[in-house]
Amino acid sequence: MKRKIILNIHPFLFALVSLLFIYFQVMLETSPDEIFRPFVILSLGLVLLYPLAVKFAKSWEWGGILLTILVLGLFFQPEHFVIASTLAAFFIFLCFLYFKLTKRSFLVTHVSLSLTFASFFIVAAQIIVLLFYITPIPFSYYKAMVSRSSSNTILLPESSNTLKPDIYYIVLDGYPRADILKEIYNFDNSEFVENLEGLGFIVPENVRSNYPRTALSISSTLDMQYWDTISPDMDGVPFWWPAKPVMRHSRVRESLEAIGYQSISFASDWDITDNPTVDMYIKPYPARLTGYENYIAVTTPLKLFLTPFQNIAPVMSNEVHRHYILNIMDNLKTIPNIDGPKFVFAHIVLPHPPIVFNEDGSPVDSSEEFYFGASMWSREDGYIAQLEFLNDYLPPVVETIMRESKTPPIIILQADHGSALHFSFSSLETDCLKERFSIFGAYYLPGKPLKAIPQNLTPVNLFRIVFNEYFGTKMPLLENRNYYTQGGKMFDDMQDVTAVVGSACTFPRSTH
Secondary structure, three states: OHHHHHHOOHHHHHHHHHHHHHHHHHOOOOOHHHHHHHHHHHHHHHHHHHHHHHHHHOOHHHHHHHHHHHHHHHOOOHHHHHHHHHHHHHHHHHHHHHHHHOOOOOOHHHHHHHHHHHHHHHHHHHHHHHHHHHOOOOHHHHHHHHOOOOOOOOOOOOOOOOOOOOEEEEEEOOOEOHHHHHHHHOOOOHHHHHHHHHOOOEOOOOOEOOOOOHHHHHHHHHHOOOHHHHOOOOOOOOOOHHHHHHHHOOHHHHHHHHOOOEEEEEOOOOHHHOOOOOOEEEOOOOOOOOHHHHHHHHHOOOHHHHHHHOOOOOOOOHHHHHHHHHHHHHHHOOHHHOOOOEEEEEEEOOOOOOOOEOOOOOEOOOOOOOOOOHHHHHOHHHHHHHHHHHHHHHHHHHHHHHHHOOOOOEEEEEOOOOOOOOOOOOOOOOOOHHHHHEEOEEEEOOOOOHHHOOOOOOHHHHHHHHHHHHHOOOOOOOOOOOEEOOOOOOOOOOEEOOOOOOOOOOOOOOOO
């Protein structure tokens, strides 16, 4: 029996082959551990199907072969189907040729053996390639994240006499400063700014992001330091997902939890800012597919089997994306009713494309597939419409938080980076750095003067200021620096562009 199982393990190995093929297409944003859950689910499905296949085919060997055919048909993308099938056929042919030359009978057992060898060979080759890619990531970085202790954390002074205000860190993805909106999009955002100032927000005129990418920007903000300090050995690492541990267990979160804060986050449809490890995780659906699992679903016939579960663990679509955003903004209003001090993180993917909202909040009538691609920035009218919707929807949310909070809360509305109409990570010569790095920021700091937030704030200093102002720390403010990364890379080949980030750009003016 054990020998039969080993000889017929090829359906499971080919399932892993498929998952690894797909992983290499999304490996910039997807960590290798995300392969585990879909592999377990697919394997359990195969285990359940194996007795049926054996009963139908009347032998272990033919049952396994039928399941491998099923795996090749359902789990594979077309181009990968050709590669895997060709290699499997090649191994069967070699085995057949060997038995033909030795004048021995070629049995169905040998077909199973060939398929097992073929699948094992492909998996081994894929793992070697994977190890080659991830080797540049320093082990010391992950060790530091896993063992992050009080020595790594800014411990805030506990005082029973000090009221601890709720802290809301709300990221508005891809929201530029008012002057950039006027200069590039010919859009006047003064009404929104004035509304927030009327509520008591500080809205500086010259806020700039430290980094042009969401993962780098938010993680640096939450850790209150630059990436060359967080992990000086990340040079040469092109992947985005190493930023995830910093965002999940940042120094800001760890510090606040140490003095009694409850951490709260909202489900995001982007894996890197999604943080289910907090004390309270608010999600719009019972289950959530990772970005990797979504990619599997939309690029293989497996999507047909997931459609009935669209209200439980939906495959991403424009409508699902809308639902994630509305879930965040609607549920933010309920947070003041939760007892105790709270640190709330919300990543709202607006006005960043994809374009899914009209200016009145109604769904965009579009048959387009859900897509986060850079080309979506060229849809200026759609981008401005989403910004106008956000401008109308967000102030009442903020007012509710302020009104319902027992202690006046700290509310941070800050972009991770600016827009990208004239920015594509192609080169320093053609990218408009001023557009991408000039970000919107509005800060409600009850009881603190306007000068508490400098006009030229960069986010790396944001929580240093908050901690100094409200918790009595004396953290020095870091020098304002701005870093550019080219192409699809993340940490690889970062360039300090502080001296030129505010330089004017040449581009055609919009007519909004």
